Amino acid sequence: MTQDAPDYNEPEIGTSPSDFAAIAREKLRHFLLMPSFGSRSIGLVVLLALIAWVSTGIYKVQPDEQGLILRFGKWVETTQPGLHFHLPWPIETAVFPKVTQINQLQLGQASGATASARDKQMLTGDENVVEADGAIFWQIKDAGLFLFNVAEPEVGLRVAAESALRAVIARMPIQAALSEKRQQIADETKTVLQKILDAEGTGILVIQVQLQRIDPPRQVIDAFNDVQRARADQERARNEAQAYANDILPRARGEAGRIRQEAEAYRARAVDLAEGDAKNFLAVYQTYTQAKDVTAWRLYLESVDAILRKATKVVLDASGKGIGEVVPYMPLAEPPSHAGADTQAAAKSK
Template identity: 30%
Template sequence: MVSIRRIYVMAGLTVFIAAALLVGLTSWYTVDESEQAVIITLGEVEAGISEPGLHFKWPWPVQRVEKLSKETFSLQFGYEEKDGEIKEFPEETKMITGDENIVLADMVVQWKITDPGKYLFNAEDPQEILFDSTSASLRSIIGSSKIDDALTSGKAEIEADVQELLSALMEKYDIGISILAVKLQDVDLPNEEVRKAFTNVTDARETMNTKINEANKYKNQRTEEAQGEKEALNSKAQGDRVARIERARGEVASFNALYEEYKDAKDITSKRLILETIDTVLPGADIYIMKDDGNTMKYLPMKEGQRPVPAAGSEGGANNGQ
């Protein structure tokens, strides 16, 4: 019969071996290159350990280790891609733009765990919080954007705004998640009829813009031509102004010179002015200078080659001819 002492010895030995095994198996752990670990001491989170390799700790239940991946995760919002097949969830992606149009928008969010302790203990389901925050952020930004921006050139700005808002929510909720990137996968209209109507509106807007550009081009061309004509007229007027001023100065100078001659010889100058005026008024007339001394009237022809002859019908002339 086995003695009681022997039983105690066997039981103690069993407990010792079990404790030794427990200590030996739970006093060390390894961290892989793609992992990050957090130590929990009597329910309290210690500093995280991210260096790969072998590490030691107090045995369970004093300390335990939780390991999390360091990889970058992808949150697919509005669709699910699995085994090469894509399953869409239109009810999740249907939202209203700022100009009261309905669009379907799905996106992918790149995120990673940056604080394992907060990820494990600050929220019951951090991925669900991330999903709901993504939905709220996307709907908020789409709701303040125009449909043209969501469908065409405004996607990059929408992505940046969604990432900024989503990052702010993750920081506020403090669940150990960091947002790396946000990418709109597809933004589309809900059905074919709406797509066709939007296409017609877009085509009409493009036609309008084309006509406006052509009108502006014609306007600019005509403006430049009118500006050129204006400058030409200004230049011509300036030239006429200068010419008239110079001509007036010449006439003033000529008048002053004539006046000086007139002061020196009034009679001669007066007769010359009369003759010049006659020549100007009647340029084709023959000019004769006559002298009537009471006996015989003679005239002096002004044309070259003519000699003075008696006036026709004078008596003295007839006698001289005889």
Template identity: 40%
Template sequence: MTNNKKNPWGGDNQTPPELDEVIRDFKNKFGNIFGGVSSKSGAPIVSKTPIFKYLSILALLVWLGYGFYIIAPAEKGVILRFGAFQEETSQGPHWHLPYPIESLNRINVEAIQDMQIGYRDAVRNRRGGNVSSESLMLTKDENMINAKFAVQYKINDAQKYLFNVANPKLTLRQVVESAIRQVVGKNSMDYILIEGRAAIADSIKEKSQELLDVYAVGLLITTINMQDVQPPEPVQAAFSDAVKAREDKQRLINEAQTYANDILPKSRGRAARMLEEARGYKSKVVSKSEGEAARFKKILTEYQKAPGVTRERLYRETMENVLANTSKVVVDSKANNMMVLPIDKLLDNKAAHTNKIVIQGSQSQQVKQDGSIRNVFRNREVR
């Protein structure tokens, strides 16, 4: 019968190892790590394995650590492997194979950049001022103008921006200059200088963006502003005179329009008033005529009943109306041979004397006296 019980120390009927032997083995293992081993007697023996092997491992770990990177929210990371595009990363922590296998390009796709066409900013450029080669251009009516534009743009495609065009900013400048000359060449000088500034800037932006999309530059134009536009310096004086004359013309037009706005309502009011007066006069005449016709019809009825009496009454009423406003005196020469007195003169003198009395008295007394005197003389005339 075999014995199935085995010794846990590695062999049949073996005793546990000594403590000194265990310590010795432990030293030997760690001695190998640091470049040497110990003999059975415990003396260290120099190892043939070089120490830089372990340093290489440490350097490899450090090199791999350089592959960690963090992309900001406004950036895009473009990884190149031996110069060729590998991938595009967005915000957050990432890792790539360190240089020289792969390289990282950080592209800010949110930052707004600017560019000057026709001038340079003196703050950023020591040679600031006007750039005639960019600003002078020909209009549709064969006039020269000096125009300056400010372009604002940003990167909208990092991969296209890095690989499609060798110099994206130079390409942008050339594209915008070409669009400016194209748009300016299709418009007149007066339109560009006075009323078409905003429309021209919008048209330049649209055409420039179309060309950038065709070239796949990876840039997006946000705004194009016309900073300044004026005729060339040698003709500025003549142009200023033309502008002044145009302003005087507009001023006179405005004054004439103001006068028209003032006089036309008045004329319309007077015309309306005259029409209303004419309508009133028409209504008055028609009503009076209708009344006269109705009165005549009534008189005719009475005349048909008593022609003699009616004729006499009409005669007396007519004579009363005629003689009421005259100063003549009618005397029957057959009935009386008395000398005709100038009664009209006497009436005038009496009236003047009465006016003097009224000035000293009250107005009511004057009326009564005038009425009584006239009644007396009127009775005498009737007699």
């Protein structure tokens, strides 16, 4: 049911100002009159309004985001990518920070008007001073912790990174830090830094630590380079000496081994010969004890035979018996060398 609009007369020309005011009030009252609804219509409107209000709690988190649910402004939950629901506004609201972006923090750069090169000087394990520059690559791991648990997360990250780098370099000698241990320092710094950040609940994930420069301070770099060159010369001389030792010692050991083996062979041969002579002597002695005359005569003949075997000339007694039968069978020819020498001597005498 609707109410009929009241009748009113149009103002006529010449009407007084008070009449104009009355007519204006009447028109305004007519304009503000609303149509009346029944109870069923009112319930439908309320239901639609309630559905619209509840639907405001449906939200979607993108793949590169995390959803943070705030209940009356306080962080209560973190949701992952996908379709979710929270209590409608003003009870709960949702924010969607980006968490996949890779951020970079530069270490060793002067920050502030009072900063100086002393801020990036670090003490090594052998009590030397170096200056180190590096870069920290990081991203948000837990957006709730990152936004609501730490007041200034990037400042905290810088302080923790400098502390971790100093702790790692403090365990390294300067020569290792300047040469072959740079990657090891970066890896250990990443591990130590991540432990610090997790313990403080910063919600930051360290992707990579990259060392860009590790050098001695500018004031002493020339002297340091002289020391390094002297150490390089020392190391080169040591390597040359080691190479010479590696060359000469094996040869000396080989020569000593050869001499030792020859001595062992000579000893074995001398012992065997001595043992053979001793056994031969004992055998002859056994024979001599059994037949002294025969053994003595045999030893005499063997001795004469050994002497005559070395003789170049043999003189025979013509008065001996059986000479005619023996002489043709005796080798009276002289060796060629001695015969040639006798012929030359005879020619000279003529």
